[in-house]
Amino acid sequence: MAAPSTYQRPNYANKLLTRDTSSVLPPPPRYPTQVAYAAAAANGMAVPTIETNNLLSHPEGPEHRFQVGEGTYVLKNSLHLATPPPHPSEAPIINTNPLAVTPTPPTSGVKVSLCIIQPKKPAPQLYKVTTSTTLGSDRRPYSIKESEKESRLSADNASDEGAGNLSVDGSLPSTSAPAFGEGNIALGPAGTKDGLKRRKPKNNIIKSNSSFVSRVIPHETLAKRISDRDPAGIFAFANINRAYQWLDLTSNIMAEPMAKILFTKAHVLTHDVNELTKSTSHLDVAMGTSAGDIIWYEPISQKYARINKNGVINASPVSKISWVPGSENLFLAAHFDGHLVVYDKEKEDAAFIPEEGAQPDRERQEGEHTRLNVVKSVNSKIQKTNPVATADTSQ
Template sequence: MFVLPPPPRYPNGNLYTGYPPGAIIETNNTLAKHTGPEYQLLVGEGTYVQRDELLLATPPPHPSDNPVPNSNPLATTIAPPTQGTRLSLCIVAPKKLPDNPLARTITATSQRSAVPTSIQDDPLTPTTDSASFFRSSNTPVFGDNNPALAPIPTKDNKDPSKRRKPKNNIVKSNSSFVSRVIPHEALQKRLQERNPQGVFAFSNINRALQWLDLSSDVKTENLTKILFTKAHALCHHVNPFTKSTTHLDVILGFSSSDIIWYEPISQKYARINKNGAINSSAVSSIWWLPNSENLFLAAHMDGTLIVYDKEKEDAPFIPEQETSDSADIQSGPASFVIKKSVQSRNQKTNPVAVWKISHQQINCISFSPDGRHLAIVSEDGSLRIIDYLKEQLLDAFTSYYGGLTTVTWSPDGRYILTGGQDDIVSIWSFADATLVARCQGHSSWVTDVKFDPWRCDERNYRFGSVGEDCKLLLWDFSVGMLGRTRAVSFISGPS
């Protein structure tokens, strides 16, 4: 007779797998500076040098967060969802860059996506995906033609230095959701004395969120460190539309499905989708909507995209409609079901809009450089291109096999990169709505892809990819290379 093995035992002092025996204590960040040829990468245009290695401290689990033994020896989901450590970078006052011969030139207008005005006005401003986008006044605001979403004019929103802030003080919070807040003892002094053109970084590592000043000589010291009770912060984003030297709007998505709107300079916060009031699944990706002060988009792990307003109260969500752009509304890469439209007149509470994309986890979303389209990849192996302003599905594609984990746009919006569980980076043409190349070089899942805006022009492109094989690969391709044959091109042998 087959008998299941007993559940694992956790001896005293080693309650958590992967932690050394003994008392678990919280450590500090460490910074290492490396020299030598093993920390250099030689490519055609020169040598890349690794200067600093910042190791973020892993916080101990919360005392009440005891591991749950699972008697199933094949179980793989005994821990809450994690997304690894991610960075949200913010330059409050970007400086005017000098002429750079490597900077991209203005590309021809795509058939389906015009070059953003922001790039035309300042071609030296790099746009590394959605983090530095949408300075263009021509980018429409989501829901601007719905009177129910019109902002209430106040004195505050006319003055950027007096942006509305959350109501609750996170340092003095008595919420069980926030375990501990550790602000720097000289926070205000450091903010006043720092170079405004320096880089802020927000990073998540397990149940901790760290706010760092990467331009400081003591970049290992947190400006603020927040420890949450049990939830892990999986994703975050800084609003580029509202950022200033006196105000930053940061949103955080958690494994518990909660969302936090955090203003770090005043140390105020608000909790949205509290205890899963609207959607109870974890948040895998989160972004502020282009040119919007209040609206942001959250991708939940049950395959739902939800637009929230940071200042609205939550209300239990009941679908208002079941409209689909596909005949098969149940599953498949072409599924797109509108459960609440942005045009709804019921906008007194969250959510603002709800779209059911898939029955599997959404892994990554990315806005096009012109702020008009949205690329979505999910665990079902699908890449979907959506005109989110019109709430329409434009195209849907599938991976070679397995789920897709990451997606990004080229600086001119002509190409889309995806990476996934097939160990392949795929290049898709947005204008032609087709796959144009597969790049083979990784030996494990691809976890992130990004274009290098300084090495992209109207004919040639450079991008990098990282994977679970611990490799950083740099790739070059040209429009001419992609046009050599009608068959799908395979690019191998990265630089």
């Protein structure tokens, strides 16, 4: 049975990522039994390596066309991401019934993020996402007149002529929101010898001997593919079970990942790419896993760092992760236990002890909605280690 067709906007109509989820397909291949695998590894014998590959097809026919008002969308390329087999050390799922009460490791299916390093023509913004730290000093707040009789509340009316026009990028001017943690000196960037150069993680993920990472498979011509590609092309990052793939959708060999990471037991549940720091020589990717560990990954240099290692700050899985708008270092992670935690990619971890007086606890009144209980404020002066801030939404 063929996978259901999916159609996207014209910019991405010829670059399609899907996962075949038909129930009639066989499950991915498995390694030998845990006992046999462990015995072979202990005796220095060669252990089998099972690899699954992506499939690229070029479907034809009227069923692969989608006609709408602005034209007809044609499916040119269909890319099916391969499901990796479970790791040999991973306990097999005995009961596959989704209604079974037996606890199973959390999974999230497939999540894909697209990234264009240098767009040829940036799309006009409908709203402003800049903060006061990213806004230029020559930009003034803009006020809108509700009627012709109402005067603007600007102190400089004489110089406000023409302020009602759209800005250069096609967006409406607006007042900027304060940056997250603005005013807290403890959150200021530390001086480095590198100056303005982007800081990268310290560990090479390809040569890593960590038991958390099972295997990394970079493309044999990775450096050449990076140097020869068009900066306006589309990168894709996809997590599927315990695998994380980095793909180039503008390449003729898009089915071959630029790099693929296979984790030992943890599944990557969510990831996000920092749009502020992206360049031809640097990308910041944050991944949240089912083990609670967070991976800061820089794919160009194949460097990585583990944050919240072994759940030192929060041991519950990460359901959602996102970079803080306008920030190069901070990202927000939502954990399964209801905690929202802000991490700094460059800070070390430390066992977290809730601060006294962050926000007093009180009993929730009947009918009152769940409130946000701040456990550590971003305005705290204790910012040498992670977390930067945390809140509990489970109460």
